Amino acid sequence: MTLDDGDRDIVRAELGRDLTREEAALFENLWSEHCAYRSSRPLLGAFESDGPDVVVPPGDDAGVVAIPSSDDDAADDTYLAMGIESHNHPSYVDPFDGAATGVGGIVRDILSMGAYPIALTDSLYFGDFDAEYPRYLFEGVVEGISHYGNCIGVPTVAGSVAFHDDYAGNPLVNVACVGLVDADRMVTAEAQRAGNALVLVGGETGRDGLGGASFASEDLDEDAETEDRPAVQVGDPYSEKLLIECNEALLDEGLIESARDLGAAGLGGASSELVAKGGFGADIALDRVPQREPNMSALEILLSESQERMCYEITPENVDRVAAIAERYDLVAAAIGSVTADGNFTCTFEGETAVDVPAEFLGEGAPLNDLDSERPTAPERNLPSDPPAVADAFDRLLASPNTASKRWVYRQYDHEVGVRTAERPGGDAAVLDVPEADAAIALSAGADPNWTDAAPYEGARAVGLENATNLAVAGARPHAAVDCLNGANPETPREYGRFEAIVEGLAEICADLSVPVVGGNVSLYNDSDEGPIPPTPTLAMVGVREEATAPGIDLSGEGSLLVIGDRVLAGETDPALGGSEYLAGLDGTDRVPDLPGDPAGLVDAVRDVARMDSTLAAHDASHGGLAIALAEMVTAETGASVDLTGIDAHGALFHEQAGRAIVETTAPEAVADRLAGVAPVTGLGRTTTDGRLSITTDRGVLTATADRIAERRAVIERELDG
Template sequence: MSLDTVKNATETPDASQPWKELGLKEDEYARIREILGRRPTGAELAMYSVMWSEHCSYKSSKVHLKQFGEKAPENTAMLVGIGENAGVVDVGQGYAVTFKVESHNHPSYIEPYQGAATGIGGIVRDILAMGARPVAVVDPLRFGAADHPDTKRVLPGVVAGIGGYGNCLGLPNIGGEVVFDACYQGNPLVNAGCIGVMKHEDIHLAKASGPGNKVILYGARTGGDGIGGVSVLASETFDDSKPTKRPAVQVGDPFQEKLLIECTLEIFKEKLVAGIQDLGGAGLSCATSELASAGSGGMRVELDTVPLRDATLSPEEILMSESQERMCAIVEPQHVDRFLEICEKWDVIATVIGEVTEGERLEIFWHGEQIVDVPPGTVAHEGPVYNRPYARPEWQDALQADDAGKLPRPQTSEELRAQVLALVSSPNQASKSWVTDQYDRFVQGNTVLSQPEDAGMVRIDEDTNLGVAMATDGNGRFAKLDPYTGAQLALAEAYRNVAATGAKPLAISDCLNFGSPEDPGVMWQFAEATRGLADGCLELGTPVTGGNVSLYNQTGDIAIHPTPVVAVLGVIDDVNRRTPMAFAEAGQLLYLLGDTAAEFGGSAWSQVVHDHLGGMPPKVDLGREKLLGEILISGSRDGMIDAAHDLSDGGVIQALTESCLRGGNGARIVVPEGLDAFTFLFSESAGRAIVSVPRSEELRFTDMCGARGLPATRIGVVDGEEIEIQGEFTLPLAELREAHEATIPALLA
């Protein structure tokens, strides 16, 4: 086939083009022709198709995401916000921390190992591109029903991919979630997050400025894996009834990425780059257009100089390939030789593929023939913006009216005990050690808290013990009942988890996982969740620094539960002051902080015991969440709290189970006045935590809570080798441990 050049495209305006097959709509193709004043070349069409895909352009979500800027809280620690590879916050002592969460959902369903592995690789490069050394990863995961045969295919592959790639990079996996629900059966959610650390002066941005500066592609060779990859795959609904675009999933090489990381950090240290971008979704199409668009000039690229693994690749395929472990740097001419020298030292292939130009065009050539001549902004940042119709689903009222509070409750102490055992051994509440034991959580030697703690925590300065914590949370069941409240509950829980460790929450990243935006009901869920998150962040003072939207998580007409996943980053001055969740010392007093109401909508109890989803989720009081956080942080800093565990899925009994098993000590518990045992144990009211307080600190702690107006109820003492709910039942820790730890291995055997 002859090369489709710009000259040829001008001379053959009526030539047939596969715009529909590449995922473009008819009006989008027409707009491209209008922008260019002619039909696009094949290479231009390839670039627009991947960059205007849902995954890359956010065309259905932009109108709602702008709230994160419009409602952003003032006087925050944010240094770099939405629009860059990752957000950056000031954590003190001259340090900046960059963090982000992204999705690799669709590729991980097709090819679980590589899909999940390259999800880790991609998010790590986003962090690296900001100028930071990656120091930890997290992995919020959601799978179909735990006993479904396909879960046995997807889950082990995903976990092996995350562990294999992250372990090879030498990055501790310090947090995340594993959730099972039938709604994720054909659309597992594989979200991946990373934290990186740098000094303020080392922050780098993705822009190409300075005419004559060279464009250097370095890292792995470009191959045919992942052509269209996540950019196309994540922009269409899976549907078994018709052909679907399922391109090859990217193939990762963590050892190549490790070399790339160390090479890049040395390049940063010598201040050799003027701009940098990783190659992830949309590959070279993204890197070249975004760098040029964000800079002050144009760019000329000689595409035939790109190092290839497959010499048969066409220009279009090279531009669309999402091969992993690649970066693109803008380098001043006097630094090029040293840049290439460092790459050679690390055995990293580096090639000058172009230069920054005076003009305002992105021009790409293939063996001397021009195949791309576009305004880069129209590719990278000025794609379609859809204000899609949205409407509250007709079934929403009936769902909320189906109150979980009317479900049959246990009538005897024996029934109550049996339901406790059923809850703590259910797949969502059972121990996830089968998963987390496959991850290296302590490599690098700076991990101070990791799964199953409320939040992961790493030390970032070995002299001062400055540290950061991160927690990820999201309850799709709550969001299905009420997307606005569900998003705020996800934010509140992650905020609470970070505060429970003694760290001060600073900022968030999010990964918004929803069904098809072409469904008005799904768009209503998205609009409500986004509004809830923006309002919540404004009230808590935690800005959104960036994140990801994953749409089309849907099989046919069946969408996943709306699942906004929120990652909260916090800072702690001294990691030695951290608060673990384990009840480690007998005789300490247990206090329940916050108010408990009969709130069971979307609860773990309603799911496990009755397979029910209905009613309203727990109420949110973000002012109370903020107060609770202040108490937890102050109590940790001043030595008044020895252990803390937030209350969320499963309520008090789940938290008691986890903290007792973690510390190897039992607890004697008294049901507070005004509450029945069932409500006390299973309610999922928000804004609560359980803390263990040394007897010597009880008065000081209760005085602090009283002075600040936070309810603090003494519910028991750490003691013995069983959990005793006085007047109801006892559960030996050995029996609890067996129930809690046996479930996941048995399901995956």
């Protein structure tokens, strides 16, 4: 950990003296890109975070929104806390612990708001599935997420997995969490009153995770696995489960004034940010911090990112009661200092002053970067001159790891613990029952690096619309979102321009959909010797509906098949194959498909259709195109007979325009009436009871049985389970 010379000069001028070793390390971490958002903060104002149901906007440990009750006479006093974070570099160095502690960290962000965690999502991005090392990382990350989430009893219900060559040296692990809190129990990460005590509760402090914030703000090099291992935290999910329940007990008795979890920059980060946000300072005795290793230095205590720890602001008269409750849960508790009125963040160790700096300057004083950028250019149309046969392309896409079944992943997660999960992983969105609000929520999360690599701005817009469509086919209205914006080295004009484009695109589509973005995370410097990652705007979006039911994606065999919003089949535009999995396997480029003209109107209409009694199945059509979406809907007992004659088969079957939904219905006229003036509705054919998909095109008839489809789509399970 070395503070940049320019930053050191700024701090020295502010303090009027040289820095102590501990101060230099603290500024190095809190002024890092990971904590201070020095390159991204100028862009983040593009996101709209206001709305009638927004309770806590960005700036806290998590965003908070009210859940509208289906009872018009009831108060909307049940809140949903939402957060997302990345654990990218740690998961490369140590995939199991890196991913596991990512789960632990985002859960504690939810605890900081006084909320009880009820669901997790994971969005994961790796190099080529056929390559040995990315597969090793993939297996380790999934194991780490499942171990931690299963042990703490929080279901992992949604997410995404993508494979792309440019993640080979730098995988991405983006984890989101949602939790419930009553209005009268909510707390924030803003200190309330000078004189209150700062109390650490949780596990003891060790030497793991040192310099994690600065480590996350640098490119990975070839020696990262060994040299950066001390920067990776080691988690204990059983302690986290105790901490979750202890947090509830403290809230039950109204003992918490404010809270912050110990994440990036450890105690130094959590305590200084807590008091600075309230306009206060702090006086901390580092000797009082419970330590699990002997002879720890002041710097190690200050910056350790040991897991399962919370920093609470507690009134002096309640400190002993907090300690007693912590002891009941076999956790340590220690009053390590107090909130002060002078605005200075002061830490002492063994009778000496280790840190004495203005808290606000420490948290907010980092100068922003003024970086050059190059606007991305649209790819040229360069389609393969000799495309494969339609049947061959379909067979390849069924077995592509990007469009194949992800059952191997989600079967390792306990997605029903807590007995709220009504719609499990495997469809478009998870649905959870929230009887506290007399309502239900739906969750969707993910991004598509093929889209954003081909066209960052257009691809990011498609990511936002796809997540909203996932919620709509589950009958839910998009309500709020959090984002994790992953980019490469921002000091490279090309990469900063691509990052700017995904921010702009994602912000615009969320605004178009009236979905406030209430929190998020930025992860830059995702580069390695293999090169930069694609710009990756992971979005986790929540929707609301009155009850915990959804039509599901499985065909019933009793209705007509329609596709909503497909501009190609409606003859409104030529097929564009840019960003498609079809084209990714061939030598060619193309523009990314245009979105519908009225995305908000389309999403509202799809939601209404999904809620019709006549709707038997509904499915978002995106990754892999119409052909893969139809294949995903076929079961052993039900199939579909589809007619796509008169249109280019490759374009019709494999383009990936976002904002499309396939619907099985017994009332096609009602669907057409609801979409009139909003988006096109095109008849595809009928459903059957023979367990077979049959698609007639000008290039012949494409057929596949449900067994054949399932066998091809099980490529991940087949390869990893042997």
